[in-house]
Amino acid sequence: xxxxxxxxxxxxxxxxxxxxxxxxxxxxxxxxxxxxxxxxxxxxxxxxxxxxxxxxxxxxxxxxxxxxxxxxxxxxxxxxxxxxxxxxxxxxxxxxxxxxxxxxxxxxxxxxxxxxxxxxxxxxxxxxxxxxxxxxxxxxxxxxxxxxxxxxxxxxxxxxxxxxxxxxxxxxxxxxxxxxxxxxxxxxxxxxxxxxxxxxxxxxxxxxxxxxxxxxxxxxxxxxxxxxxxxxxxxxxxxxxxxxxxxxxxxxxxxxxxxxxxxxxxxxxxxxxxxxxxxxxxxxxxxxxxxxxxxxxxxxxxxxxxxxxxxxxxxxxxxxxxxxxxxxxxxxxxxxxxxxxxxxxxxxxxxxxxxxxxxxxxxxxxxxxxxxxxxxxxxxxxxxxxxxxxxxxxxxxxxxxxxxxxxxxxxxxxxxxxxxxxxxxxxxxxxxxxxxxxxxxxxxxxxxxxxxxxxxxxxxxxxxxxxxxxxxxxxxxxxxxxxxxxxxxxxxxxxxxxxxxxxxxxxxxxxxxxxxxxxxxxxxxxxxxxxxxxxxxxxxxxxxxxxxxxxxxxxxxxxxxxxxxxxxxxxxxxxxxxx
Numbered sequence: 001x002x003x004x005x006x007x008x009x010x011x012x013x014x015x016x017x018x019x020x021x022x023x024x025x026x027x028x029x030x031x032x033x034x035x036x037x038x039x040x041x042x043x044x045x046x047x048x049x050x051x052x053x054x055x056x057x058x059x060x061x062x063x064x065x066x067x068x069x070x071x072x073x074x075x076x077x078x079x080x081x082x083x084x085x086x087x088x089x090x091x092x093x094x095x096x097x098x099x100x101x102x103x104x105x106x107x108x109x110x111x112x113x114x115x116x117x118x119x120x121x122x123x124x125x126x127x128x129x130x131x132x133x134x135x136x137x138x139x140x141x142x143x144x145x146x147x148x149x150x151x152x153x154x155x156x157x158x159x160x161x162x163x164x165x166x167x168x169x170x171x172x173x174x175x176x177x178x179x180x181x182x183x184x185x186x187x188x189x190x191x192x193x194x195x196x197x198x199x200x201x202x203x204x205x206x207x208x209x210x211x212x213x214x215x216x217x218x219x220x221x222x223x224x225x226x227x228x229x230x231x232x233x234x235x236x237x238x239x240x241x242x243x244x245x246x247x248x249x250x251x252x253x254x255x256x257x258x259x260x261x262x263x264x265x266x267x268x269x270x271x272x273x274x275x276x277x278x279x280x281x282x283x284x285x286x287x288x289x290x291x292x293x294x295x296x297x298x299x300x301x302x303x304x305x306x307x308x309x310x311x312x313x314x315x316x317x318x319x320x321x322x323x324x325x326x327x328x329x330x331x332x333x334x335x336x337x338x339x340x341x342x343x344x345x346x347x348x349x350x351x352x353x354x355x356x357x358x359x360x361x362x363x364x365x366x367x368x369x370x371x372x373x374x375x376x377x378x379x380x381x382x383x384x385x386x387x388x389x390x391x392x393x394x395x396x397x398x399x400x401x402x403x404x405x406x407x408x409x410x411x412x413x414x415x416x417x418x419x420x421x422x423x424x425x426x427x428x429x430x431x432x433x434x435x436x437x438x439x440x441x442x443x444x445x446x447x448x449x450x451x452x453x454x455x456x457x458x459x460x461x462x463x464x465x466x467x468x469x470x471x472x473x474x475x476x477x478x479x480x481x482x483x484x485x486x487x488x489x490x491x492x493x494x495x496x497x498x499x500x501x502x503x504x505x506x507x508x509x510x511x512x513x514x515x516x517x518x519x520x521x522x523x524x525x526x527x528x529x530x531x532x533x534x535x536x537x538x539x540x541x542x543x544x545x546x547x548x549x550x551x552x553x554x555x556x557x558x559x560x561x562x563x564x565x566x567x568x569x570x571x572x573x574x575x576x577x578x579x
Contacts, residue, residue: 022511026089037104050081055541056116058124066509074098105131112402123148138229141175154241208574231574239538243504245480252338255576257297260289263342265514272512274478281470283425288463291456297519301571308568346473387442391566402546405521406448410440417517442569478505544572
């Protein structure tokens with residue numbers, strides 16, 4: 001019997017728990033909604049110490065055909081908890097009926113549940129009782145309906161035509177007006193007024209279509225409200241109408257700087273559902289492309305961070321280096337930013353002739369360039385004074401807000417998925433994980449990213465020297481696209497090939513999950529197959545979403561100039577937040 005399940009049964013003696021059989025490498029336990037608050041609190045405070053709320057969202061279960069080992073349910077809410085110390089997970093699910101879509105909030109246990117519950121409410125209509133501010137977060141205030149419900153249209157052609165008239169425009173503009181009292185903010189002190197300042201959504205220091213409303217007393221930030229949703233594209237909804245294969249290009253664009261890194265968790269989760277094991281050559285090539293994109297993303301982050309502080313030179317250096325990476329990626333995949341090159345069961349193509357020479361040239365070029373970044377900027381006394389000791393938080397703060405990636409490791413917690421939960425053969429590579437000394441500040445976060453680039457170069461050198469022989473895709477009937485040569489033997493193979501290319505493979509019903517160490521933290525895909533050619537539910541957990549939610553708790557009491565440095569140190573893009 002699973003330890004978590006046993007502990008829950010022992011503590012909540014009069015309650016019935018159900019374990020769901022899935023392909024997820026963690027127990028999935030159904031809990032009654034009346035005790036969900038007590039269960040989540042128990043899991044956090046018990047010796048098991050599930051001290052991070054990794055994800056929280058909903059599922060419309062009404063049209064699902066395969067419902068083995070689950071209770072009677074119309075909608076469900078799932079809570080994904082991680083014990084960082086023990087490196088274990090548990091997923092708690094709550095079954096809800098359509099007539100009673102209400103569940104207690106857990107924001108007093110995990111403060112980062114705030115945004116997750118707001119998004120789940122507006123996407124499914126599930127009410128979180130006693131939530132401090134259950135309002136829309138992604139969609140406009142004037143939006144009607146719940147987009148991730150199954151009976152909500154997935155295509156624009158299914159909706160009535162939209163016309164923007166003067167009334168709609170006026171209402172939309174009114175919704176953008178900020179009323180401090182709606183957020184529990186006072187507008188004045190005894191002898192003076194607070195100033196409220198809009199930073200963004202169109203401001204270079206906001207790093208995208210991102211808006212922060214600042215409550216100021218002079219230049220001091222009394223409080224602030226991050227406002228997201230300007231970039232929303234509905235990637236999770238799109239997954240319900242794309243075949244398993246044709247959804248791959250969307251994954252590149254979730255975090256548009258990561259490229260193939262973002263394909264990895266989706267592809268691995270689908271391969272778990274299909275029972276596909278890929279050749280070693282595929283694993284190493286996937287790692288190689290991922291690390292190239294990691295370096296590319298980190299270079300942009302480091303150079304724009306330095307630019308936010310006030311130095312221009314590193315941006316020009318970085319874009320020169322990034323073009324060399326893009327040239328290498330283009331030579332291998334045929335594309336630059338968004339290759340969509342990983343496939344279910346393998347890759348789109350094998351490595352081209354001369355790839356090793358191009359990679360060797362890059363590995364000879366890059367190390368000395370990193371020294372230039374360090375000498376020219378990161379050792380600059382002005383940059384150090386502007387960033388050291390700014391926007392600090394400790395280990396407990398990081399865990400409370402669901403921080404992952406360099407922001408978590410800067411606090412001294414050594415948690416990198418490539419080491420803790422190796423995937424795609426990372427366990428066969430020799431590399432180190434840079435870790436901070438206990439407090440995460442702006443300077444530590446950027447230094448760790450520089451060290452991570454050095455470790456990625458070490459991984460790439462091993463890919464160059466130890467590339468396995470073999471096929472670039474698995475010999476499996478659900479691999480996409482299947483081998484064309486098989487169609488020459490009999491009509492059954494021809495029909496199968498035609499159906500798999502046109503409709504896509506039929507993936508067996510089950511649930512799977514895969515997390516990876518992406519460029520900005522942990523990225524994951526939670527997939528539900530109902531035995532169809534497309535996903536029943538695709539949940540994308542991105543690192544930037546919780547990182548932006550943390551901003552007010554870190555920056556209160558600081559200056560506006562400190563906020564600009566802090567935003568640059570987070571390393572986020574809004575497509576990763578809004579999906």
